[in-house]
Amino acid sequence: MPSEVLEPLRLRRSAGERLTREVYRPDFRRRMEALRDSGFWKLERRQHFEEIGSASRDALRRGDWAAALRLFDERRPQLAQEKQKDAQRGLVKYRVRIVRQPLSPYVQWELHSLRQQAEYGTRVRVVRTEQLGGLEAAGPLPELVSLGGQVLYEVCYTRDGVPDGAIRFTAPDTVRRAEELIKGLYRIGEDIAPYFAREVAPLPPPPAA
Template sequence: MLDLLAPVLATEQGERLTRPAYKQDFREREEAIRDGSSWKLERRQHFEEQGSPSRDALRRGDWDEALRLLADRRDTLAAAVQEETRRGYAFHRVRVVEKPLTPYVQWELHSQRQRAQYGQRIRVVPAERVAASESTHPLPELVVLGSHTLFQVLYTETGVANGAIRYTDRDLVTRWENYIKALYAVGEDVISYFDREVARLDPPTLSAGRE
């Protein structure tokens, strides 16, 4: 387990945003960052992502098509990394993983391995390493943008995006940024994790039409 405990996050300290408001605010704040970094913590083991043809294929149980569609976005990923490099911007992801892998996480690790091949910074942390911070509830889904803004991304029980809570208190943002950085420091590069734990897995099996 990681000795460092996660900071307290009180929802009353933040401002609730609808999904459209969150997406717009996130985009504007991220695009304004120059020579800075951001940190994302992914904890849930299942999401119902919208607007991803590959994700839709997974939902249908068409694994080969899901992977083919991921391969089709290589030019887009390369262009995005080039733009981030031009701005001096670094986006880091920490993916907490439970075993056995859910179908969603198995698919996502394929996606993240591909992102890492194009230079994105992604590391995997086993759920056991954050257990000390989850005695009452799982860690939240978080993004820290440019050391100034913390978003707690919200989801329904079924994993559908449902807006966010925005926090701008500097001390709070710094504490969470430092916590995610500590997780990143002890995490494993997603490519080596994928090669050892994911590459040889059979396609995921969906039960009753659901992951």
């Protein structure tokens, strides 16, 4: 159970603006690039996604675990470059990953990615589903991204986990409450390094997924 009481988040989707995937991606990119001396907060709850445009994710899908991990290693120069740019902009990235045991193939794969991103400055913590308490009394937590306390996206997916745009919220109180929830979950989470060493590193390769 959480060591602190976190308030459930009730988003009124009608108060936001529904963006298609084609609109969401450039909108997010533009706002992200404009951030200075601020924080990026992301909450991931779903246990399966169908990433689009990821060669490593494609390798997992066809069951080639060695290739999936090799492709992660090949992106290290890109991550180092992003870290330098973030430092120049005063941007700090925080991510909270909700996990359910046993790990799904997707989450096992993603935790390898997140562990690597943490090596390059992203602050990642893991929260187990049993820590959520009453936060999910009304259903699973949404997928959220908050940019500098200025804008909030509830990222949308199809039933199969395919990206499907987002709902954009800009009302200050809505953005603040969502960011407070992500920060609260981050506080009760475990740093990805010890979690990965204990729960992920010993696992055999996952099945194709």
